[in-house]
Amino acid sequence: MSHRGPVPVSERHAFDTVIDARSPAEFAIDHIPGAINCPVLDDDERRIVGTLYKQQGAFEARRMGGAFVAANLARHLQGRFAEQPARWKPLVYCWRGGMRSGSMVTWLRMVGWDAQQLAGGYKTWRRHVMAQIAxxxxxxxxxxxxxxxxxxxxxxxxxxxxxxxxxxxxxxxxxxxxxxxxxxxxxxxxxxxxxxxxxxxxxxxxxxxxxxxxxxxxxxxxxxxxxxxxxxxxxxxxxxxxxxxxxxxxxxxxxxxxxxxxxxxxxxxxxxxxxxxxxxxxxxxxxxxxxxxxxxxxxxxxxxxxxxxxxxxxxxxxxxxxxxxxxxxxxxxxxxxxxxxxxxxxxxxxxxxxxxxxxx
Missing domain, CATH: 3.40.50 (Rossmann fold)
Structure with a gap:
């Protein structure tokens, strides 16, 4: 298993599954073609965590967010990911390649899958799209x-x-x-x-x-x-x-x-x-x-x-x-x-x- 650094956009085709860990609303606006949406925070949870961050600070937001993330990851492990073989190789991304995709990658690796994180997340993907058109x-x-x-x-x-x-x-x-x-x-x-x-x-x-x-x-x-x-x-x-x-x-x-x-x-x-x-x-x-x-x-x-x-x-x-x-x-x-x-x-x-x- 190769726990290397974040993966560039150009290598996305080397993975069995591309997972978009953002909320359903973000996914609906745009996503990498072929990606599946397995949010670590749904739309309501993301709004709650954001409000908590503004009102009470980063620690309280992370504590609440951590509980949401754990519950959602458990649901994905028992549902969308339940039948995946040991050799499954997923690529995970979120908005900027930060905590949402990072937390999912950590858990998938703990299970034993060769999960990797997309460098820079969706924002890097977006730059790639515009560069390709240009x-x-x-x-x-x-x-x-x-x-x-x-x-x-x-x-x-x-x-x-x-x-x-x-x-x-x-x-x-x-x-x-x-x-x-x-x-x-x-x-x-x-x-x-x-x-x-x-x-x-x-x-x-x-x-x-x-x-x-x-x-x-x-x-x-x-x-x-x-x-x-x-x-x-x-x-x-x-x-x-x-x-x-x-x-x-x-x-x-x-x-x-x-x-x-x-x-x-x-x-x-x-x-x-x-x-x-x-x-x-x-x-x-x-x-x-x-x-x-x-x-x-x-x-x-x-x-x-x-x-x-x-x-x-x-x-x-x-x-x-x-x-x-x-x-x-x-x-x-x-x-x-x-x-x-x-x-x-x-x-x-x-x-x-x-x-x-x-x-x-």
């Missing part, structure tokens, strides 16, 4: 898929992935479609930190010698911010525009956003956010259609009056290679058409892209 972003050979609302850009990305291409689906990671009506029904967006953790995890899997397809995005996807290094690389990358008729796009939107008709009141409330842009009369007409579940005229006007003008302005402003964009045309946007579109995107004469190596 280092990898400039090296990605991005190919940016563009097109006005209803062009099936996300579905094209999915088809590209199914055809074996490397894809960075930022909207899937952010759990949001990026527009004013883009919230996923019944699904909350992740925290900013959890989004960045998931993003770094995907980026680490990429072969940097192969292209990565990504959808054109603004700096925010719902309430998630795209890291500036990644956004800068995206905006400097070559792009392709999907060209489809308004009729084909409307047909696609009516299929892909059909769920918006399930909650007319919520849809009407979302449209209210556009009041300053379009005025009371237009918004009231759109809200009436929403209440009537009349999605065809609503989506038709949203495309013509809101999304298309916005798209025309934003692409030329934010995509530096927009004047040199490639294009693919689609007569229709059914599943079979989208698969053909994806194949056509890959076959385009994409320009070589200079790799930006970050300074050491």
């Amino acid at each position: 280092v990898l972003s400039p090296q990605l050979q991005m190919r940016v898929v563009c097109g006005p609302t209803g062009s099936a850009k996300t579905r094209v990305l999915e088809a590209l992935a199914a055809q074996g291409e490397q894809v960075l689906d930022l909207e899937a990671l952010a759990r949001h479609r990026g527009s004013v009506l883009g919230a996923w029904p019944g699904v909350a967006q992740p925290s900013q930190t959890a989004f960045e953790t998931a993003l770094a995890a995907v980026m680490e899997t990429f072969d940097l010698s192969r292209p990565v397809y990504v959808e054109a995005e603004s700096s925010r996807i719902g309430r998630i911010s795209v890291p500036p290094e990644l956004l800068q690389r995206l905006r400097a990358s070559p792009c392709v525009e999907i060209v489809a008729s308004p009729a084909a796009r409307l047909d696609f939107l009516l299929r892909d956003y059909a769920n918006l008709g399930d909650d007319p009141e919520r849809l009407a409330q979302q449209l209210h956010a556009l009041r300053e842009l379009h005025g009371r009369e237009v918004i009231e007409r759109w809200q009436a259609w929403a209440h009537e579940r009349a999605l065809a005229p609503l989506f038709g006007e949203l495309m013509a009056l809101h999304y298309d003008p916005l798209y025309a302005r934003s692409q030329s402003t934010h995509l530096f290679q927009w004047p040199k964009r490639l294009s693919v045309s689609a007569e229709a946007l059914a599943a079979a058409d989208i698969a053909l579109l994806a194949a056509a995107v890959v076959r385009l004469p994409w320009p070589a892209q200079a790799l930006e190596r970050p300074l050491p």
Whole structure:
């Protein structure tokens, strides 16, 4: 058994289990991918110990905290850890690599397991995530898929992935479609930190010698911010525009956003956010259609009056290679058409892209 010093983040894959010893609330915000949550203090206990520390000092806080920790460790030893073999090798972390993970490691070692502590805890993990995004972003050979609302850009990305291409689906990671009506029904967006953790995890899997397809995005996807290094690389990358008729796009939107008709009141409330842009009369007409579940005229006007003008302005402003964009045309946007579109995107004469190596 090797009771060495704290383990660096780079060696985390050498362990059988990664254990997050923080409270459930901390774990829910963000955690190392694949980690299991075995708190030494739950949310209420952590609050009690913190209050005691402020009011009565460190000794009383440690005495109360020690009792909580002992009870929780006993519960984990009798539950989550009960079936682990003698050769089990867990890696434990807390917020800063301090007393919470240290106490768990001590007890696991007393049992006989080769438990180790992550150096610097979650804070070190967080620095690792941001460093990975900063280092990898400039090296990605991005190919940016563009097109006005209803062009099936996300579905094209999915088809590209199914055809074996490397894809960075930022909207899937952010759990949001990026527009004013883009919230996923019944699904909350992740925290900013959890989004960045998931993003770094995907980026680490990429072969940097192969292209990565990504959808054109603004700096925010719902309430998630795209890291500036990644956004800068995206905006400097070559792009392709999907060209489809308004009729084909409307047909696609009516299929892909059909769920918006399930909650007319919520849809009407979302449209209210556009009041300053379009005025009371237009918004009231759109809200009436929403209440009537009349999605065809609503989506038709949203495309013509809101999304298309916005798209025309934003692409030329934010995509530096927009004047040199490639294009693919689609007569229709059914599943079979989208698969053909994806194949056509890959076959385009994409320009070589200079790799930006970050300074050491």
